Amino acid sequence: MPRSDxxxxxxxxxxxxxxxxxxxxxxxxxxxxxxxxxxxxxxxxAWAMVICGVIIAAKGLIQMLRExxxxxxxxxxxxxxxxxAWPFAYVAVAIWFMSFIKLTWFGAFLIGGxxxxxxxxxxxMILGCSVVPVVLLYILSVYLMRVxxx
Amino acid sequence: xDFSAVGAAASEALTLASFIGIGGGVLLxxxxxxxxxxxxxxxxSIAIPMTFYMSPFIAISFLIGLSKGTAAGSAVSAILxxxxxxxxxxxxxxxxxxxxxxGKPKTALQIGLxxxxxxxxxxxxxLIFVAIxxxxxxxxxxxxxxxxxxxxxxxxxxGLSGGNIFKGLAAGGLGIFLGTIGLDNQTGLPRLTFGxxxxxxxxxxxxxxxxxxxxxxxxxxxxxxxxxRENMSVALKKDADDRITMxxxxxxxxxxxxxxxxxxxxxxxxxxxxxxxxxxxYGMAQKAAKEPEKFGKGEPKGIAASESADNAVIxxxxxxxxxxxxxxxxxxxxxxxxxxxxxxxxxxxLLRDNPELLYSIFAGMILASLIMLxxxxxxLMFFAQITRVPPHVVIPIVIFFCLAGMMxxxxxxxxxxxxxxxALLGYLMKKYDxxxxxxxxxxxxxxxxxxxxxxxxxxxxxxxxxxxxRPIAMFFIACTVIALVALIIRTFKKEQAVxxxxxx
Numbered sequence: 001m002p003r004s005d006x007x008x009x010x011x012x013x014x015x016x017x018x019x020x021x022x023x024x025x026x027x028x029x030x031x032x033x034x035x036x037x038x039x040x041x042x043x044x045x046a047w048a049m050v051i052c053g054v055i056i057a058a059k060g061l062i063q064m065l066r067e068x069x070x071x072x073x074x075x076x077x078x079x080x081x082x083x084x085a086w087p088f089a090y091v092a093v094a095i096w097f098m099s100f101i102k103l104t105w106f107g108a109f110l111i112g113g114x115x116x117x118x119x120x121x122x123x124x125m126i127l128g129c130s131v132v133p134v135v136l137l138y139i140l141s142v143y144l145m146r147v148x149x150x
Numbered sequence: 151x152d153f154s155a156v157g158a159a160a161s162e163a164l165t166l167a168s169f170i171g172i173g174g175g176v177l178l179x180x181x182x183x184x185x186x187x188x189x190x191x192x193x194x195s196i197a198i199p200m201t202f203y204m205s206p207f208i209a210i211s212f213l214i215g216l217s218k219g220t221a222a223g224s225a226v227s228a229i230l231x232x233x234x235x236x237x238x239x240x241x242x243x244x245x246x247x248x249x250x251x252x253g254k255p256k257t258a259l260q261i262g263l264x265x266x267x268x269x270x271x272x273x274x275x276x277l278i279f280v281a282i283x284x285x286x287x288x289x290x291x292x293x294x295x296x297x298x299x300x301x302x303x304x305x306x307x308x309g310l311s312g313g314n315i316f317k318g319l320a321a322g323g324l325g326i327f328l329g330t331i332g333l334d335n336q337t338g339l340p341r342l343t344f345g346x347x348x349x350x351x352x353x354x355x356x357x358x359x360x361x362x363x364x365x366x367x368x369x370x371x372x373x374x375x376x377x378x379r380e381n382m383s384v385a386l387k388k389d390a391d392d393r394i395t396m397x398x399x400x401x402x403x404x405x406x407x408x409x410x411x412x413x414x415x416x417x418x419x420x421x422x423x424x425x426x427x428x429x430x431x432y433g434m435a436q437k438a439a440k441e442p443e444k445f446g447k448g449e450p451k452g453i454a455a456s457e458s459a460d461n462a463v464i465x466x467x468x469x470x471x472x473x474x475x476x477x478x479x480x481x482x483x484x485x486x487x488x489x490x491x492x493x494x495x496x497x498x499x500l501l502r503d504n505p506e507l508l509y510s511i512f513a514g515m516i517l518a519s520l521i522m523l524x525x526x527x528x529x530l531m532f533f534a535q536i537t538r539v540p541p542h543v544v545i546p547i548v549i550f551f552c553l554a555g556m557m558x559x560x561x562x563x564x565x566x567x568x569x570x571x572x573a574l575l576g577y578l579m580k581k582y583d584x585x586x587x588x589x590x591x592x593x594x595x596x597x598x599x600x601x602x603x604x605x606x607x608x609x610x611x612x613x614x615x616x617x618x619x620r621p622i623a624m625f626f627i628a629c630t631v632i633a634l635v636a637l638i639i640r641t642f643k644k645e646q647a648v649x650x651x652x653x654x
Contacts (some may be wrong), residue, residue: 008582012320019327028330029339036607038334038341041326041600045592048323052316059316059645066649084373088574091365091549095566103557107550114546118375125543133547137554145203150557 006060006071013053019046090114104141104149107134159509162207163517171208172215172514176521179219180529183226184536185544186233190220191480192367195359196548198488199555206492207507211514213488214464217481218270218518221424221461222526225262226533229453230255230386238424238460241432245445245452252448255386256530260394261402261450262457263526269410269458271519273465276414277472278512284473288498293605294617296474298626300599303420303476305630308588309637316641318585325592326599328353335597336604348564355487357556357565358593361572362579362586363480365552368545369577375542386534402454405435409458416459417466420478423587424463431459465515471496472508475598480587483594 020043028039064071094110103110112130120126141150162168175197182193194213201209224236229246242262249258291299308318327342332352334341343349409431416427435455436445445452467478468485475497477483489496500508526533556565579586610616617623 004582008578008584009320012324016323023342027342027344029334029337029341031334031337031339034336035612036336036604038337038339041596041603042330042342045323045326045328045330045596048319048326052320052323055316056314056320063649084369087369087372087545087549088570088577091553091573092570094553095563095570098553098557098566099563103550103553107554110553111546111550114549115543118372118542118545120542129543129547133550137551140200141554141558145558147558147560150554 002060002063002067003069003071003073004060006057006064009053009055009057009060011053013050013057016046016049016053020050086117087114090117102149104134104138107137155506155509158506159513162506162510163211163513167205168208168211168514168517169521171204171212172518173521173525175212175215176219176518176525179216179221180223180226180522180525180533181219181536182216183220183223183236184533185539186227186231186537186541188544188548189236189363189367190217191484192364192548193217193220194481194484194488195356195363196551196555198359198484198491199356199558201488202491202558206489206494207510207514209492210485210488210507210511211518213485214468214511214515215518215521217464218461218515218522219525221270221464222263222266222457222522223533225266225453225457225460226259226530227537229258229262230534231537236424236460238428238463239456240425241428241456242453242460244432244456245447245449248446249448249450249453253389254392254448255534256389256392257394257398257450258448258453259386259530259534260527261398261453263523264394264399265402265406265409265454265457266461267519267523267526268406269413269460269462270465270522271516272407272410273414273417273462274512274515274519277465277468277515280418281469281472282501282508284469285498285501288474289502291498291622292620293602293609294620294623295626297599297602297606298623298630299474300476300595300602302626302630302633303470303478304588304592304595304599305633305637307420307478307591308585309633309640314583314641314645315634315637317583318588321579321584321586321589322592325589325594326596328358329593329596330600335601346564348561352597353593354559354561354565354568355490355594356559357561357568358572359484359487359590360552360555361569362576362590364548365569365573366576366580366586368549368552369573370580371541372545375545386531398450402450405438405451405454406458408434408438409455410462413459413462414466417463417478418469420470420476423479424460427459427463428456431455472500473498475499477591477594480590483591486594 024039024042024046028042031038097106108130111133112126115126115129141147179193182188193216197213197216201212204212220236224234224239225242228234228239228243229250232243232247234240234243246258246262304322308322309315331342331349333350340350412431412434413427416430432452432455435451436442439445439451467482470476470478471482471485477486486496494500494504553566556569576586579589
């Protein structure tokens with residue numbers, strides 16, 4: 001926990017600093033006649049991130065020093081990381097696919113493939129679970145919302 | 151009160167279309183609530199795109215019905231599976247599961263259902279009688295008061311919904327920052343859009359909500375699957391003795407009324423949420439009981455206390471929403487988005503500009519409670535079967551509907567990339583214990599906060615002394631500072647206690 005607090009606090013503070021010193025000055029716009037500059041509210045949010053991120057990181061660091069822990073650990077379980085990461089990769093590939101094919105046309109394969117990867121082996125279960133949602137989406141988009149196949 | 155508007159609202163709620171819409175919402179909510187791992191906010195965020203073709207009244211009632219259904223449905227899995235569908239039903243499992251294991255699963259489910267429905271109806275009635283006068287008073291508030299109240303609500307939610315005030319405020323800061331993306335209302339110039347025309351209207355709320363709540367939750371669930379695939383469901387059998395009786399009902403009635411009071415109070419305060427309500431009610435019922443040692447071993451009062459408070463929180467959370475336009479929790483925040491999609495500004499202005507809709511929603515809420523009772527009573531066997539659906543089947547289907555929700559709103563590939571980015575953000579927030587509730591509430595209320603802040607600065611011409619003539623604004627500014635200091639001290643004390651605790 002102290003290690004994750006330290007790194008997450010640093011990340012939050014770093015993003016806040018990036019927002020304060022690059023994003024807001026360059027992209028928030030300006031209006032010399034406005035009584036409230038357009039960058040004021042985003043700056044409040046960014047300052048909140050910087051201040052809180054520094055406090056979280058500092059608390060994590062103090063805790064680590066007390067416990068004699070190192071900021072980095074070599075004790076990484078790569079199979080656990082892989083298991084956590086593959087659904088992201090799977091959905092990212094599906095999104096890439098969706099720039100070519102409509103979701104309705106390959107939705108059944110999307111669901112069925114993930115079901116298989118999650119350990120389902122009963123063919124009737126895979127078939128039913130992958131076809132029914134796609135049919136429901138088709139009815140919703142084509143007949144109820146009348147936006148066509150999505 | 152405008153009685154002709156009330157009559158029109160009641161007649162609108164009693165049409166066939168309303169029955170189908172609200173009943174569909176409750177049924178869907180019940181099913182979602184029964185499935186462990188699918189939460190209320192996940193269900194609402196996915197369902198919002200499905201309401202585009204509905205009228206505003208049916209859309210909002212559908213979503214409120216969905217919300218109510220999940221609260222009642224989560225008790226089913228808590229009782230039969232010892233795995234609450236919602237965190238707020240964890241207290242129900244403490245006595246519900248032991249009672250089910252003692253051969254009384256139907257009794258436990260019926261106690262949970264009756265407590266849910268009674269808590270829900272009573273809290274809805276309180277909402278009706280409180281929200282309207284509240285909104286009338288709020289209509290007299292100016293931008294100074296609204297800005298101060300919004301700041302107070304944000305600090306309160308940041309401190310209470312996560313536990314660590316600094317993580318809550320950091321998440322709130324990110325929500326504020328991202329909430330300002332889009333065209334600046336005053337200058338009309340793009341702000342923080344980085345040249346992307348798609349961001350001119352701001353970050354798409356549906357992408358933020360579905361990504362942070364639903365898609366990220368599915369990634370978390372799929373990660374958990376690696377470690378936990380057990381399913382210990384208690385089967386529901388036909389047994390004439392296994393049912394709620396009048397003596398049991400009489401015994402639990404005072405507990406239900408107390409639970410409703412606790413749930414209503416907790417729900418009306420921003421940030422606390424149904425989990426706090428149900429555990430607080432459970433604790434109070436245990437303290438008030440003559441035989442507190444029976445709690446945790448299948449005591450019906452334990453189920454009644456938890457479920458009545460859990461369900462009372464939902465209508466009560468709408469008191470600050472309808473009264474002030476402030477969402478007290480994620481579900482209420484999502485409702486603001488749903489209202490906005492239908493072109494309606496929620497808050498005190500709703501009472502002034504659209505009273506018929508407000509009364510219709512109240513009528514729809516009462517109808518949803520009654521439908522919940524009928525569905526829950528006669529559908530117990532069906533819902534008991536749903537508890538057997540394994541989570542690995544649910545995850546791909548929900549992911550599919552997350553992507554479908556984005557496509558239905560017409561965002562295309564850009565929207566899907568934003569969705570994925572927010573799913574990653576939501577996953578990291580959950581993993582590192584940053585309050586995604588505060589993030590989402592801050593993201594949604596930022597435009598309102600900025601508008602009121604801007605109006606205050608323009609009206610006062612930058613002179614802060616004008617606040618001395620605004621006692622309500624001063625009161626809420628003082629409350630914000632006091633809450634901030636108190637929550638910081640609380641966080642430090644809590645961490646000190648954890649650090650000083652002896653290691654096992």
